[in-house]
Amino acid sequence: MIQSHHYGPNYYKLHSLPVPRPGQILGIVGNNGIGKSTAIKILSGKNPPDWQEILDHFKGTELHNYFTRIVEDKVKVTFKPQGVVNVPTVLQGNVGQVLSKVHDMREMKQELVAELDLIQLMDRNVGDLSGGELQRFTIAFNAMRKAEIHLFDEPSTFLDVKQRLKVGRVVRSLVQPNNYVIVVEHDLSLLDYLSDQICCFYGRRGLYGVVTLPVSVREGINVFLTGFVSTENQFRTKPLKVLEGEYTDSEIIVLLGENGTGKTTFLQMLAGHSEPDSGEGSDVEILKFNVSYKEQNPLLIEHILDKEYVDLSGGELQKVALALCLGKVSYVIVVEHDLIMLEYLSDFLLWESWLKRFDV
Ligand SMILES: Nc1ncnc2c1ncn2[C@@H]1O[C@H](COP(=O)(O)OP(=O)(O)O)[C@@H](O)[C@H]1O
Ligand SMILES: [Mg+2]
Structure with a gap:
């Protein structure tokens, strides 16, 4: 198999790339630390090592068409990164000002601002937004632009169930017969709603990643949950015989x-x-x-102990933060949107409306 990208010798290697198709939304799913963000960054066409080498490498494949369009047409690409916390260093000013500087080519601004609950935030400084607000603002910023390639890395982070659905609608509204929309997403309901096709990432956390060819949504979710690809049966091994x-x-x-x-x-x-x-x-x-x-060690942190903090993937950062948090003696309070996690974790639920009643 061709090695598409590696972070230096003895570091993580990505062995293949997801194959997007024009006019369809490609959903990408896979465990953390396995290369989804690395892949979507490569597909954004930023900081390519050598275009000619890339074009030669993918000759005769769908990815050749994709990268040729990036190189020759100078296509517009929007990219919603996984970590939105750095967005205020790039987009400065208040929400209204930043959005008014974007050329509203799709004439969608008012609709997007309403759909993504941004109306009451128009005067707020981008640097003062909460995680969820920043997420919705960044998605609106990217969705306003008319682009041939729209990339979203984990758009549901920090959002509640209803907001996730709205993001789903916004992303679906972006598909045109000749553009590409690619979304990395962990929330399977959102992935199901969003995608026309799915690519599953598998491999070894922090070591290497491989991606399946695009398959139907139902099959893709099945592959992810069962860990078995019928055409590439190395995904998870068959029962082993132990002597x-x-x-x-x-x-x-x-x-x-x-x-x-x-x-x-x-x-x-x-x-x-x-x-x-x-x-x-x-x-x-x-x-x-x-x-x-x-x-x-349920967090499996050992293998990242030698890594630089800035190189960690989103999931790896989350685990480091969790380990720091769990290391302190304290009461345990969990805020969580994932209903399955909530049921598993909680002894009782505290609704937000109760918190309001107690003026918390
Ligand atoms: N700049 C980098 N240098 C070295 N390793 C990196 C760098 N960026 C990411 N990695 C490593 O590559 C692996 C894949 O990361 P990533 O693509 O973010 O995974 P995912 O998005 O699937 O969670 C991780 O082990 C991560 O620590
Ligand atoms: Mg990621």
Whole structure:
């Protein structure tokens, strides 16, 4: 397979790029740290290493057409980055002023401002906006412009369920028969609503990323949830055959193996936390030991300990922030929009209207 991009030797490598089609919205989904943002940055055509090399490399493919249009037509590209916190360093002034400087070629300004709940923010300084406000403002700024290529990296971050749907409508309104719209998104309902086709990223967090060819929305979401691509069956491995071994007293045994091959499951079975289910060996009785079992670091931060803070992906930054937060002795209060997460996390819910009643 062709290696499309790497961040230097021994760093993350991206092995292929998603293939966009004109007139269709391409949704991109995949676990964090696997190269989605890297890929969408490459598709934005900014800071290319060498155009001729890129064009030669993709000759005869759909991506060749895409990059040729970027090089030859000098097409307009809008790019909503994943982290919106840096937006105020680029777009300065108050919301109304910044938006009035954009040429409203699609004559959509009033509609966008209303749809994205920006009316009451028009006099607010961009630097004073909250995360969600900044997200909606940046999306409006990009959606006002008429562009041949619209790219959105995680447009739902910081937004509540209703605002996510509105963003979905805005993004869908951008498709034209001959332009490209590409969206990286984790919220599966939004992805389902937005996309005409889906590309799934897989690989190893922080090490390498590969992307599937575009498939239908239903198939793409299925591939992401089950981790199995029928045409590229390396995505997640088939059940493995494990050979029997032996151990005696006073021995330290080290388990070594690739991720996903069953090390944790095996330890959990020894610890009595899970039972063998079916198949070969399931009838073997596992002796009861006194077992002390240290769980894996659930945030998996070890592999990023040597990285520079500025190079971390959005998800990696989120984990560092979580680790810092969890390291303090405190009461636990979680603010969350994802309803599935809420149900899992909460003992009880505090509605915003109650907070208002108590003047919080
Ligand atoms: N400038 C950089 N230098 C080195 N590593 C980087 C740089 N930018 C991103 N990475 C690494 O590349 C990997 C993929 O990052 P990213 O594309 O942001 O993932 P995703 O968007 O899928 O979460 C991560 O391990 C990240 O730490
Ligand atoms: Mg990302």
